[in-house]
Amino acid sequence: MKDDELIVCRCEDITLAQINDALDRGYTTVDEIKHYLRAGMGPCQGRTCGHLIAGIIRRRTGRPMEEIWPMRARPPYHPVDLGLLTREKGSA
Numbered sequence: 001m002k003d004d005e006l007i008v009c010r011c012e013d014i015t016l017a018q019i020n021d022a023l024d025r026g027y028t029t030v031d032e033i034k035h036y037l038r039a040g041m042g043p044c045q046g047r048t049c050g051h052l053i054a055g056i057i058r059r060r061t062g063r064p065m066e067e068i069w070p071m072r073a074r075p076p077y078h079p080v081d082l083g084l085l086t087r088e089k090g091s092a
Helices: 016-024 030-037 049-061 082-086
Strands: 007-009
Touching (some): 007 049, 016 030, 016 049, 030 049
């Protein structure tokens, strides 16, 4: 297997080649790559691949990690009452 075929984001099957292509196109933060490729949007929500992607960006750009990581967290648009989530369907 060539290095470019290595899977960086297992949830979305994103390879090192795709990350490098995104960097070549000018996407230079974890958030930009997330929006462009969906890296970090799978079930792990970037807990596995986020640091890997940040390291790749740091090595390619020479920028300090503080400029690259962490990814921006996005809470739900409207707060949700946790009691609502625990109620069974049909009960009020």
